[in-house]
Every structure is written in C-alpha cells, then in structure tokens.
Amino acid sequence: MDVNQDGVLDLISANRASNTLTLFAGRRGALGQFAAGVSYTAGAGSRAIAAADFDHDGRLDLASANEFDSSVSVLRNTTSLVQAAFSFTMVLPLGPSFEGTSPSTTVVLDVDRNGKPDVLTSGGGGVVIRYDGTSRSATLPVSSSFEDFTAGDFNRDGNLDVATVSYWNNEVRVFLGDGRGGFRPLAPQPVAYGIFISAADLNRDGSDDLVVETAGSSGFQILYSRGDGTFAPDTNARPVPGAYKFKVADVNRDGWPDIVVALFNPPGVTVIYGDPSGTWGTSQVYPVSTHVIPVDVGDFNEDGLPDIVAGTDSGLSVLFGRRGGGFAPAEDLPAGPYTFALYVGDINGDGHLDVLQPATDIMFGDGDGTFTLKQFHDEQEGGGDLAIADMNLDGLLDIVVGNGMGWFAIIQNERNAANHPPVAKAGPDLTIGYDAQFAEEGLELDGFQSSDPDMHELSFEWLDAAGEVVSTTQWYSPRFPRPGQYTYTLRVDDNRGAQATDSITITVTPYKEIVMYAAGFFTLNGEWRPVSDATAADGLRAFHPDAGAPKQTTPLASPVHYVDVYFPADPTQTYKLWIRGKAQGNSWANDSVFVQFDGAVDTNGQTYKPGTTSALTWNLEECSGCGVSGWGWEDDAWGAVNKNGVMLRFPEGGWQRIRIQTREDGVSIDQVALSSEKHVTTRPGTAKNDTTILPRTVW
Numbered sequence: 001m002d003v004n005q006d007g008v009l010d011l012i013s014a015n016r017a018s019n020t021l022t023l024f025a026g027r028r029g030a031l032g033q034f035a036a037g038v039s040y041t042a043g044a045g046s047r048a049i050a051a052a053d054f055d056h057d058g059r060l061d062l063a064s065a066n067e068f069d070s071s072v073s074v075l076r077n078t079t080s081l082v083q084a085a086f087s088f089t090m091v092l093p094l095g096p097s098f099e100g101t102s103p104s105t106t107v108v109l110d111v112d113r114n115g116k117p118d119v120l121t122s123g124g125g126g127v128v129i130r131y132d133g134t135s136r137s138a139t140l141p142v143s144s145s146f147e148d149f150t151a152g153d154f155n156r157d158g159n160l161d162v163a164t165v166s167y168w169n170n171e172v173r174v175f176l177g178d179g180r181g182g183f184r185p186l187a188p189q190p191v192a193y194g195i196f197i198s199a200a201d202l203n204r205d206g207s208d209d210l211v212v213e214t215a216g217s218s219g220f221q222i223l224y225s226r227g228d229g230t231f232a233p234d235t236n237a238r239p240v241p242g243a244y245k246f247k248v249a250d251v252n253r254d255g256w257p258d259i260v261v262a263l264f265n266p267p268g269v270t271v272i273y274g275d276p277s278g279t280w281g282t283s284q285v286y287p288v289s290t291h292v293i294p295v296d297v298g299d300f301n302e303d304g305l306p307d308i309v310a311g312t313d314s315g316l317s318v319l320f321g322r323r324g325g326g327f328a329p330a331e332d333l334p335a336g337p338y339t340f341a342l343y344v345g346d347i348n349g350d351g352h353l354d355v356l357q358p359a360t361d362i363m364f365g366d367g368d369g370t371f372t373l374k375q376f377h378d379e380q381e382g383g384g385d386l387a388i389a390d391m392n393l394d395g396l397l398d399i400v401v402g403n404g405m406g407w408f409a410i411i412q413n414e415r416n417a418a419n420h421p422p423v424a425k426a427g428p429d430l431t432i433g434y435d436a437q438f439a440e441e442g443l444e445l446d447g448f449q450s451s452d453p454d455m456h457e458l459s460f461e462w463l464d465a466a467g468e469v470v471s472t473t474q475w476y477s478p479r480f481p482r483p484g485q486y487t488y489t490l491r492v493d494d495n496r497g498a499q500a501t502d503s504i505t506i507t508v509t510p511y512k513e514i515v516m517y518a519a520g521f522f523t524l525n526g527e528w529r530p531v532s533d534a535t536a537a538d539g540l541r542a543f544h545p546d547a548g549a550p551k552q553t554t555p556l557a558s559p560v561h562y563v564d565v566y567f568p569a570d571p572t573q574t575y576k577l578w579i580r581g582k583a584q585g586n587s588w589a590n591d592s593v594f595v596q597f598d599g600a601v602d603t604n605g606q607t608y609k610p611g612t613t614s615a616l617t618w619n620l621e622e623c624s625g626c627g628v629s630g631w632g633w634e635d636d637a638w639g640a641v642n643k644n645g646v647m648l649r650f651p652e653g654g655w656q657r658i659r660i661q662t663r664e665d666g667v668s669i670d671q672v673a674l675s676s677e678k679h680v681t682t683r684p685g686t687a688k689n690d691t692t693i694l695p696r697t698v699w
Contacts, residue, residue, distance in 0.1 A: 001051050002026075003060050004079050005349070005395035005415075009115065014064055015039070016047040021064055021075065040075055044068035056302060056351035056367055088399070088455035091410040106402035108389035109151050111160045112181030117389050120151065120162070121402035127162055131181055133391050133400075133410060140175045140183055142166070152199030152208030155229045165194035165212055172197070172210065174229050186229050191221055200248040200257045202274060211248055211259060219243065220259060220272070222280070238280060240270055249297040250274075251306045252325060260308055262292040269295060269310055269319060269330075288330045290314045298344040298353045301369030309355055311342040316355065320369060333363060333371060345388045345397045347413065356399070358386050411455060421498040422458055425449035426490035429504055434483050434511035435697065438568035438655065445476045445504060447490045456494040463489045482571050482653060483508045511570035514674040515694040516658075518542040518563075526561030527665070535631065536670035537580075537693045546584045546666030555594040555615035561662040565672055567698045569599070571653030575674035577645065578684055579660075580692070581620050582631045582668050590666025591620035591628055595636065596659040602646040610659040616646065617663065622687055629688040631670070644681060648674070 003010045008026035011034055015022060021042050024034035043066030054061045059077035066073060107120040116132040127140040127149050142149075145168040154161045159179035165172050172191045175183035196213040203209065207225040214221055219239035223231035242263040251258050256274035263270055267290050273282040290312040300307045305321030315334065319327040340358075347354040352365035363371040391398040391410050399411035426447060437443045447460050462471040465487045470476060480486060489503045516522075519538030524530065531543045542563055569575070583591035594615035596608045608614050616636040621628050623639050636645035650656055658672060673684055673694055685692030 001060055002390075002393065002395045003051070003062075003077065005059070009393065010034070012049055012051070012062065013037075014042070014046045014049045016045050016067065019044050019046055019066075019068075021046060021049065021062055042066060042075065043071045043073040046073065053346075053351045058346070058349045058351040089412045089414060089453065090455065091412055105148055106385040106387045106400055106408065107149070107151055108387045108391070108400055109160055111151075111177055113159070113179050116393075117391050118181070119387070119400055119402075119408055120149070121385075121408050122149070123407070127164060127175075129181070130408065138181070138183075140164075140185070142173055145169060146173075147195045148197045150197045150199045150210070152210075154199075154208055154225050154231075156207045156227050161229065163197060163199065163210055165191060165197040167193055167195050167215060170194075172212070172223065172231070176229050189223075189231055191223065191233070194221075196245055198246065198248050202248075202257050203278060204256070211246070213243060213246055220246070220261075222278075224278075234278070238272065240272070240283075242266055242268075243270070244292065245294045247295050247297055249306065251297060251308065251321070253306070260295050260297060262295045262310060263288075264291045264293065267291045267312070269308055269327075271308075271327075284326060286319055286327050286330065288312060288317045288319075289332060292317075294341050296342055296344045296355075300353055300365055300371075302352070302367050307369075309342060309344065311340070311357065316342070316357075316363065318369070334373060341385060343386055343388050347388070347397055349396050349415070356386070356388065358401075414454075419494070419496045419498055420453040422452040422456070422492045422494045422500045423450060424490050424492040424500040424502040425451075426488065426502040426504040429506070431507040431509065433509050434480070434570045434653075435514075435568050437478070437480055437508075440699065442477050443506075445478065445488060445490075447474045447492065450474075450490070450492045450500075450502075452492075452494050454494070456496060458492045458494055461491045461493075463491060478506070479654075480506075480508050483510045510572055510676075511568065511697075512573060512675070512677045513679075513694075513697060514567055514569070514575070515696050516565050516567055516672045516698045517696050518670045521565065521698065522669075523564040523566075525563070526559070526662070528561060528563050528662070531668070533668075533670070535691070536668075537696070541582075541668045541670040543584075543668040544662050544665045546587075546590055549665050551589070551592070552594070552661070552663045555596065555613050555661055557611050557613055559659075559661045561665075563660040563669070565658040565660070567656055567658070567674075569650035569653055569656045569674070570676075571649075571651055573676035574603075574647045574649050575676050576635060576647055576680045577616065577618075578633055578635055578673040578675065578679060579618050579669060580631055580633050580671040580673075580685065580690065581618075583620055583628045584666035584668070586628050586630070587666065588621045588628055590664055592663040593618050593667060593669070594661040594663050596661070597648065597650075598657040599650045599652050600648040600656070601651065602648055604646075606646075610657065615661065620667070627688070631685075631690040632687045633683045633685040633690055633692065634687060635683070641687075642683075647680075 008028050010026050011024040013022045020039040022037040022039045024037045027033040042064040045068030046064040046066050048065040050063045051060050061077045062075040064073045108117045111118045119130040126142045129138045142164045146164045146166045149164040151160050159177040161177050162175045171188040173188050174186045191212050193215045194212040195215045198211045199208040207227045209225050210223040212221045222234040242265045244262040244264045247260045248257050258274050259272040261270040268287045270285050292310045294311040297306050308319040310317045317330040317332050319330050343356045352367040354365050355363040362374045387400045388397045396413040398413045402408040460474045462476040464470050486506045491501045493499045517537040519540035522542045528544050533541045596610045596615045619638045637643040
C-alpha cells in the first residue's frame with residue numbers, strides 16, 4: 001500500500017511485543033528497497049493490520065487488532081498531501097489493432113505477480129494481456145464469437161486465472177495462470193447462450209465460482225468451482241426478464257455475494273440474494289425511471305450501507321441502502337445520457353467514491369450521497385470498455401480504455417492543482433470553389449483537432465470576422481454570399497477559466513463553368529421521360545416523344561410538360577446559356593423549348609421567371625433552312641449561324657432553378673451549360689452531329 005501517496009509502495013509491520021506499528025517507506029526508483037522504519041504507538045499486543053481511509057480525507061489510515069487488551073487502535077494519516085485536481089494526460093495507445101472486433105471488456109490485474117498492473121483486453125478473437133501496461137503481450141486464443149471474460153482463482157493455487165464465455169459456441173473456456181504471466185488452457189465446458197460472465201466465491205469455499213448471464217433464458221446460470229478449474233453447473237433456473245448487465249456484491253452485508261441485475265425493460269434493478277443453501281431463492285425488484293444498462297455498488301453517502309448506482313439511457317440513478325434492509329426509491333442524477341457502462345472509484349483522491357461514465361462525465365462524490373458533475377472528454381475515438389486502476393502506482397486511479405481490437409490507452413490521472421490552457425485548432429487555410437459549399441457534403445469547419453492537456457471537456461465557439469458568434473458547436477458550415485476571403489476564429493474553453501483561439505482563412509474562387517446532365521439530375525414532368533442513350537452524357541437523355549401536338553407559341557405560366565434543373569450560381573459571374581439537344585427524326589419541327597430561370601436577369605434587366613409567360617426560346621436549328629442532324633449545341637439566339645444569345649446574371653447567387661418547357665414535342669436534351677469564360681462566344685461543341693460531353697459540375 002502507498003501510505004504517503006508518493007507513487008511507491010510502502011511496507012507496514014505490526015509489532016506484538018513492542019505494541020507498535022512500523023512504516024517502512026518505499027524508495028522511489030529503487031524497487032524493493034525501503035527507508036528506515038518509523039514506529040507509531042498502537043495498543044497492547046498489536047498483531048494484525050488493516051488499511052483504509054476511515055475518515056474519508058483521501059489518506060490511507062491504519063487500524064491494528066491488539067491481542068493483550070482486546071482492543072482496536074486506529075491511526076489517522078496526517079501526511080501533508082496535494083489534493084488531486086481534475087487533470088488527466090493521455091498515454092499513447094499501446095498494442096496493435098486486429099482485424100474484426102471482439103467484445104470490448106477491459107480488466108486490470110497483476111497476473112504475473114510482479115507488483116505492476118497488467119491490462120487484459122479483447123482483440124483478435126482472444127484475450128490480449130499487456131504485461132505491466134506496456135506493449136509486451138500474449139494472447140489467450142478463444143473462438144471469435146466469445147462475448148465476455150473475467151478473472152479469478154479457479155483452482156485455489158493463489159494465481160489469477162481467466163474464464164471466457166461464448167454465446168454461439170455455448171461454452172466457457174478457462175485458462176489457468178501460473179503466477180508468472182503464463183496460462184494453460186483447459187477443455188471447453190458447456191453453458192447455454194452466455195453473454196456476460198463474472199467470478200466470485202459464491203459458496204465461500206476458497207475457490208471462485210462463475211455467474212453467467214444467459215441470453216436464451218433471460219436469466220443466470222451458476223457454475224460452482226470444483227477447485228481444479230472445472231465447474232459443476234447448478235441446474236436451478238433463475239429467469240430475470242429484461243436482464244442486461246449485472247454486478248456481484250454483498251449488498252445486504254450477510255457475508256454471501258448477491259447478484260445486482262440491470263433491467264432494460266421494464267426498467268429497474270433486481271437484487272438476487274445469495275444464501276448458505278445455494279438456492280438463491282429471494283429476490284427484489286426496484287423500479288427505475290428509464291432503461292437500466294449497467295449497475296455498480298458503493299457506499300456513496302458513507303453510512304456503512306452499500307448503495308446501487310444504475311446507468312440509464314437518460315443518465316444515472318442511485319438507490320441508497322436502508323438500515324432495515326433493501327433500498328430506497330431510485331433518485332435520478334443530472335448526468336450524460338446513454339450510460340452503457342459506469343465505474344465506481346475515488347478518482348480525485350478525496351476519500352469519497354466517484355462515478356465515471358466513459359467519455360462523458362465524472363460524478364465527483366461529496367460523501368453525503370450528492371455529486372458534483374464534471375465534464376470529462378475521452379480524446380481517443382473507438383474506445384469501448386474501461387477499467388480504473390492505479391497504473392503508475394502514484395496513489396491515484398487511472399483510466400484504461402480498450403476498444404475490442406487489442407488496442408488500449410491509459411488516461412493517466414495527475415495530482416496537479418494547476419489548470420492547463422487548452423489548444424485550439426481550426427484547421428489549415430482552405431481554397432475552395434464557390435460551388436463547394438453547395439455540394440451534398442457541403443463545407444464543414446471542424447475543431448476536432450483541438451485538445452486539452454488535462455483532458456477536460458471543451459466548449460466551442462466559431463466567430464466571423466466581425467466577432468459575431470456563428471456557431472456554438474465543434475462544427476460550423478459557413479455559407480458564403482460570393483467569392484472572396486473569409487476568416488473565422490475558433491474559440492475553445494475548458495470551462496475552468498482557460499481559453500484558446502485559432503483562425504482559419506477560406507479563399508472562395510469564382511464558379512465560372514456550370515454543367516448539368518440529364519442523368520439522375522433532371523426532374524421530369526408530364527410526358528418528359530428518361531431514355532437510355534449511349535451517345536448521351538452518362539448514357540441518359542431527357543425526351544418528350546413526338547405526339548403530333550402543335551407548336552406552343554408562347555410560354556405557359558403553369559406548364560404540364562417541363563423539366564426542372566437545380567444548380568448553384570455565382571453572383572459575381574455573367575453566364576452564357578448552352579443546351580445540347582437533338583430532334584426526333586432530325587426534324588426541325590421537333591427541336592425547340594422555352595427556358596425560364598428563378599433568379600436570372602439579362603443585361604437589359606429582363607427576367608424569365610417560372611410562373612410567368614416570359615422565357616428564352618431555344619431552337620436546335622440555328623436558322624430557317626439550316627437543318628438539324630443528331631446532337632447539337634445551341635444557345636437562345638436564332639436566325640443566323642453562330643449568332644450569340646443573351647448573357648445572364650444571378651444577383652442573389654446560391655441555389656437556382658432552370659425550368660425547360662416543351663415548345664415542340666419530339667425533343668431530347670442531355671446537357672445544360674452556363675459559361676462565364678470558356679464558351680461566352682464559342683459554342684461548347686458543334687451545331688450538328690456533336691459528340692462533345694462536358695465535365696459535369698453539378699451532382
């Protein structure tokens with residue numbers, strides 16, 4: 001035990017003849033060496049020692065049992081200590097990731113008995129052991145369908161063993177430890193549809209037994225140890241409808257382990273009470289407001305009675321133990337939602353139990369059953385199950401994150417009263433086209449690279465060049481009115497008095513060439529239909545078949561046969577319209593449409609809005625008698641070869657609509673282009689027998 005909390009284990013002896021306790025402080029950097037002993041007066045005949053934080057001040061105290069005067073002495077620890085701040089440091093991930101995934105169980109134990117914690121986590125269809133919390137490893141091979149594992153002493157040799165459970169293979173596998181980090185596999189033993197497993201000495205015979213939650217019967221099966229690594233199944237069925245995860249603990253203080261079960265539906269907690277007979281006949285259900293997923297046990301109000309904490313899909317609930325037995329109604333706590341796991345321990349070393357929710361919150365216990373909520377941020381993506389343990393032996397509980405693929409990282413708890421400022425990262429400067437902001441994925445600024453050296457949860461604000469807050473989340477999707485340069489500042493706050501900022505400059509370039517295909521993009525109405533055509537852009541054209549209808553002399557405010565096309569337009573550009581089409585039967589009587597725009601205006605101020613009778617007229621035949629043949633590119637001008645049509649502006653920019661009305665049936669279209677540079681005076685292709693497919697810019 002580390003009595004003076006300097007990160008080194010100390011040695012304590014009880015001295016029966018001198019009525020004292022002697023502390024030998026461990027030497028830092030000299031494993032197994034100790035300073036000279038310091039003795040403290042105890043009772044007469046002191047011969048046994050217990051260490052615990054009896055006064056809940058964050059220090060380990062000592063108690064001695066005194067043989068000669070039939071008494072107990074308590075020695076309070078008065079070491080001057082710096083209380084742990086809420087401060088963490090991420091140690092780099094250790095170990096490779098395996099292909100595929102396994103259950104994300106993580107356990108910390110000293111399996112090789114060298115005084116240093118080892119990490120057991122899932123990966124590669126087996127249990128991966130990382131010795132001393134390093135990359136040095138071994139893997140216990142298990143079937144790829146194994147669900148969970150636990151550790152205990154199953155053959156009474158004093159060494160830690162490992163047991164796994166497999167749902168699909170209906171089996172438990174045991175690996176007997178040799179106390180030096182090696183394991184010997186035993187033959188599989190049957191169990192039906194096991195999904196969660198835990199070890200405890202249920203009948204107090206000195207060998208750990210197994211509690212297996214079974215999916216098939218929505219209950220539990222007990223496997224009693226024979227003391228040699230094999231188990232005798234208990235045939236008594238214990239159905240618990242709605243059971244999810246569970247915890248084994250003696251919650252009624254009668255010396256026999258009980259099973260505390262999380263109930264998902266109906267929501268609540270069931271306690272199955274153990275007893276000497278092994279019948280487990282008594283149980284009690286305690287309702288909780290929402291679905292319960294994990295449970296744990298601890299004395300949160302420090303009245304000497306175990307309490308139950310339940311993680312729910314809306315936060316946390318606590319059931320406080322009652323002096324006369326049982327538990328009080330659940331009390332909901334303000335905490336992060338979707339609590340799929342929780343862990344109980346004294347995280348900040350103040351002598352009171354805290355509750356940790358992975359990657360969300362720490363509920364710091366105040367010792368009276370109340371909690372102070374602090375945000376906590378797990379910066380490693382993909383983290384699954386956690387374990388809390390003192391990995392560097394400094395007297396503080398650290399957090400170990402596993403991901404079910406053999407990977408794990410240590411979030412190291414620090415005794416540090418200073419708050420470090422966060423680091424803001426808005427990302428590198430960008431140059432984008434005006435149209436990029438209108439793509440399906442859009443443009444998103446993301447402060448995900450921002451961090452806090454103490455691993456505090458950060459809050460985010462994005463500010464524009466004028467200092468106005470435009471977003472209060474980690475992300476911001478700007479919308480730029482026109483090409484130019486825009487600067488945004490990311491401000492991060494650790495909610496403990498420290499802030500940091502970083503800026504990003506975005507250069508928006510003009511959108512000069514707009515090309516739209518009929519394939520998968522035109523909205524067809526009336527008799528317009530899609531037709532597969534190997535000569536069309538992306539193999540598809542929009543076609544209004546010739547039905548012998550007369551030519552429409554004027555545009556309609558409410559047409560029946562039309563095509564709508566949506567696209568983003570740059571307000572700084574002046575565009576020339578081009579459409580590639582062809583006429584059924586190469587007939588000049590099947591070659592024209594009316595074209596309207598939501599937000600366009602020509603150089604004379606004329607508009608051509610849908611819902612009006614104003615439109616541009618597009619004819620595939622350039623002039624009377626010019627003729628048509630196959631595909632051809634044409635603008636809205638008519639009457640002479642290569643005559644140029646109008647130029648169009650879109651003053652508001654952003655999303656626009658082109659409406660193409662039928663003027664003569666029998667016409668097909670595959671591409672619509674608006675050009676402000678390449679094709680202002682020169683058509684994209686030929687007027688007849690064209691094969692030009694422009695690169696599409698609108699999707």
